[in-house]
Amino acid sequence: MSTLIKRSAQGWEISHTDDRPNWKTPQDWQQGEPLLLQVDAEIDARFLQASTIAIDFPAFTDGRGLSLAVLLRQRIKYTGELHAIGAIHEDVLHYMVRCGFDVLELPQERCAETALRLLAPYTHHYQESVEQA
Amino acid sequence: MYQYDNFDREFVAERVAHYRDQTQRYLAGQLSEAEFLQLRLRNGLYIQRLAPMLRVAVPYGTLSATQLRMLAQISRRYDRGYGHLSTRQNMQFNWPEIADVPDILHDLASVEMHAIQTSGSCIRNVTTDEFSGAAADELVDPRPYCEIMRQWSTNHPEFDWLPRKFKIAVTGAANDRAAIAVHDIGIRAYKNADDAVVFDIFVGGGLGRTPVLGTAIYSGLPVKHLLTYLESIMRVYNRYGRRDNKYKARIKILVRAMGAEAFKARVEQDWVDIKGGPSTLSDAQVADMVAAFAPPARVTSAAASIDLDALRLEHPTFSHWLHHNVGPHQQANLTVVTLSTKMTGVPPGDVSDEQMDAVAQWAEDHSGGEIRISHEQNFVLPHVPRNALFELWEKARRLDLATANAGLLTNMICCPGGDYCSLANAKSIPVAEAIQRRFDDYDYVHDLGDLDLNISGCMNACGHHHVGNIGILGVDKKGQEFYQISLGGHSGHSGHAASLGQIVGPSFARAEVCDVLAIILNTFVDFRLEGESFLSCFNRIGIAPFKERVYVDAD
Numbered sequence: 277m278s279t280l281i282k283r284s285a286q287g288w289e290i291s292h293t294d295d296r297p298n299w300k301t302p303q304d305w306q307q308g309e310p311l312l313l314q315v316d317a318e319i320d321a322r323f324l325q326a327s328t329i330a331i332d333f334p335a336f337t338d339g340r341g342l343s344l345a346v347l348l349r350q351r352i353k354y355t356g357e358l359h360a361i362g363a364i365h366e367d368v369l370h371y372m373v374r375c376g377f378d379v380l381e382l383p384q385e386r387c388a389e390t391a392l393r394l395l396a397p398y399t400h401h402y403q404e405s406v407e408q409a
Numbered sequence: 410m411y412q413y414d415n416f417d418r419e420f421v422a423e424r425v426a427h428y429r430d431q432t433q434r435y436l437a438g439q440l441s442e443a444e445f446l447q448l449r450l451r452n453g454l455y456i457q458r459l460a461p462m463l464r465v466a467v468p469y470g471t472l473s474a475t476q477l478r479m480l481a482q483i484s485r486r487y488d489r490g491y492g493h494l495s496t497r498q499n500m501q502f503n504w505p506e507i508a509d510v511p512d513i514l515h516d517l518a519s520v521e522m523h524a525i526q527t528s529g530s531c532i533r534n535v536t537t538d539e540f541s542g543a544a545a546d547e548l549v550d551p552r553p554y555c556e557i558m559r560q561w562s563t564n565h566p567e568f569d570w571l572p573r574k575f576k577i578a579v580t581g582a583a584n585d586r587a588a589i590a591v592h593d594i595g596i597r598a599y600k601n602a603d604d605a606v607v608f609d610i611f612v613g614g615g616l617g618r619t620p621v622l623g624t625a626i627y628s629g630l631p632v633k634h635l636l637t638y639l640e641s642i643m644r645v646y647n648r649y650g651r652r653d654n655k656y657k658a659r660i661k662i663l664v665r666a667m668g669a670e671a672f673k674a675r676v677e678q679d680w681v682d683i684k685g686g687p688s689t690l691s692d693a694q695v696a697d698m699v700a701a702f703a704p705p706a707r708v709t710s711a712a713a714s715i716d717l718d719a720l721r722l723e724h725p726t727f728s729h730w731l732h733h734n735v736g737p738h739q740q741a742n743l744t745v746v747t748l749s750t751k752m753t754g755v756p757p758g759d760v761s762d763e764q765m766d767a768v769a770q771w772a773e774d775h776s777g778g779e780i781r782i783s784h785e786q787n788f789v790l791p792h793v794p795r796n797a798l799f800e801l802w803e804k805a806r807r808l809d810l811a812t813a814n815a816g817l818l819t820n821m822i823c824c825p826g827g828d829y830c831s832l833a834n835a836k837s838i839p840v841a842e843a844i845q846r847r848f849d850d851y852d853y854v855h856d857l858g859d860l861d862l863n864i865s866g867c868m869n870a871c872g873h874h875h876v877g878n879i880g881i882l883g884v885d886k887k888g889q890e891f892y893q894i895s896l897g898g899h900s901g902h903s904g905h906a907a908s909l910g911q912i913v914g915p916s917f918a919r920a921e922v923c924d925v926l927a928i929i930l931n932t933f934v935d936f937r938l939e940g941e942s943f944l945s946c947f948n949r950i951g952i953a954p955f956k957e958r959v960y961v962d963a964d
Binding site: 316336337338339340342343344346347350351365367368370371374375387390394397398399400401402403404405 | 416419420423424426427430431434439440444447448530560561563564565566567568569570571644647648652682683686687688
């Protein structure tokens with residue numbers, strides 16, 4: 277069972293599900309399917325054809341997935357769902373949200389309530405961002 | 410100087426609350442050591458050899474009197490009544506309790522200060538010339554651009570989890586006192602033929618295990634493009650910098666591996682898409698920030714006009730101090746004063762609460778309320794009227810802050826070393842003290858002239874030994890402390906280009922260091938031409954004569 281924190285019109289919502297998308301890597305992915313990217317992936321305009329995209333974080337300290345997310349949002353203007361999966365930690369979610377992720381898949385040992393509380397610890401920001409408000 | 414607006418105040422207050430929450434979860438066992446480590450580092454807290462160490466950010470080395478008084482108060486309330494001026498212009502406290510840190514951060518926030526991103530793999534405090542906004546040789550005041558970068562880099566959503574720490578330094582003067590050649594990004598600000606401020610951007614400089622001088626990748630960058638261009642550099646580094654080996658994770662290794670041309674091409678390829686985009690600086694934004702750094706209202710002194718020449722004759726030590734520690738200001742009636750912390754017997758950069766309070770008072774009395782911290786670990790009062798100099802010197806002398814050694818051998822840069830730091834291979838403070846005791850004759854040290862001696866207790870090079878004219882590096886040989894000496898390094902000030910020192914040969918036991926230094930200095934004295942500095946002499950004669958004499962008995 278994984279815990280999803282997902283942005284909706286009403287704000288962020290927690291759900292628990294076993295029903296995960298059938299993620300495909302870029303090698304065997306086809307248009308219309310969910311696409312799973314590693315943090316060192318290069319972006320490709322074909323990704324706009326994905327039904328949904330996930331970026332897999334190998335460690336919560338690995339910022340490559342943040343830059344990759346920004347590139348998807350800013351460069352190829354991907355507007356679909358963007359999932360953060362892998363080594364996700366309550367204390368880095370606020371960065372992820374501002375880099376354009378809108379579905380956060382928490383590992384089992386993490387605390388959903390803490391995560392929800394720490395999604396936006398700051399009212400204002402010093403930078404522009406690609407947050408999907 | 411820059412004053413917080415409501416936005417800054419609210420942000421820093423939220424950061425304190427955020428960190429308090431993280432600390433409480435750690436103390437309650439909800440965060441592991443490894444998880445909390447990453448969070449506390451980004452709030453300035455290290456766990457050192459003996460106790461935690463809190464590094465407080467002093468943005469581009471600028472402090473108000475009120476802020477310095479708060480640092481004094483924090484040192485009394487939470488520490489042992491002293492602080493340490495770091496080589497990156499910050500203030501470190503060596504003995505805080507982990508549980509007290511949120512309260513310390515709260516106290517700092519009350520005077521518009523914080524400890525955000527003073528450690529960890531993120532963009533660190535931007536450093537600059539300690540004489541900025543005052544120095545006579547200044548082309549552009551770098552502080553407005555430093556503050557723009559401070560704000561941009563604070564809690565950056567994309568760049569807070571880099572492969573490794575990231576240091577930016579800016580100079581806007583003819584003499585580079587910010588050592589921009591040895592930073593991840595070095596920025597030189599000047600005015601172009603149209604009188605517009607522009608920047609030359611250098612990347613990939615650094616000290617540590619693999620010392621490298623930065624390479625220029627952009628000349629004449631207009632101000633409005635500063636942040637988008639930096640964003641592209643950071644993105645290329647964040648994506649392609651090595652994460653498998655922390656010793657190969659700095660941007661210098663990436664630039665070297667890719668080649669500077671290929672790195673620059675990658676940056677420009679990224680930049681094409683964001684250049685002129687939302688992060689472009691408007692003229693109004695820049696003008697507002699420049700206005701925030703207007704010079705203090707006319708600084709005057711109540712003292713009657715004084716006859717400096719007569720006082721110099723009467724007080725030779727005052728005369729020495731004027732010669733070395735007082736420099737020219739942009740305004741003829743003002744001067745820039747260095748208050749040296751390098752008194753023999755005191756660890757370089759350590760300052761007591763009493764000294765901090767006093768310097769704050771002198772800043773209010775004689776320097777428009779402003780203080781700077783230099784990368785050479787001294788205090789600077791940037792706007793002192795000429796006729797206040799004698800009064801200031803007398804006050805500073807009583808508190809051991811008037812040693813006349815700015816620019817000289819005994820004004821050593823020195824990291825905390827093995828006495829405090831858990832990374833160190835060897836102690837550095839006792840070496841500094843031994844050198845100061847051995848070379849305590851003012852006339853001799855003065856006769857040697859300009860000489861940068863820098864000491865680091867390990868390869869991480871916090872004491873900048875690679876760019877000391879004489880550099881001393883602590884190394885570990887089978888559990889014994891040894892010291893490697895290098896010659897000819899330079900950080901890029903005083904008209905010389907930056908250079909990295911050459912190792913003179915096999916290392917020495919601690920007890921030998923002063924004798925070896927004496928041989929090196931005597932060699933210089935024997936070989937120098939009239940008026941020649943140590944560095945100029947070294948550049949002319951090379952390392953061979955030094956080597957020959959240092960190891961004469963070795964065979």
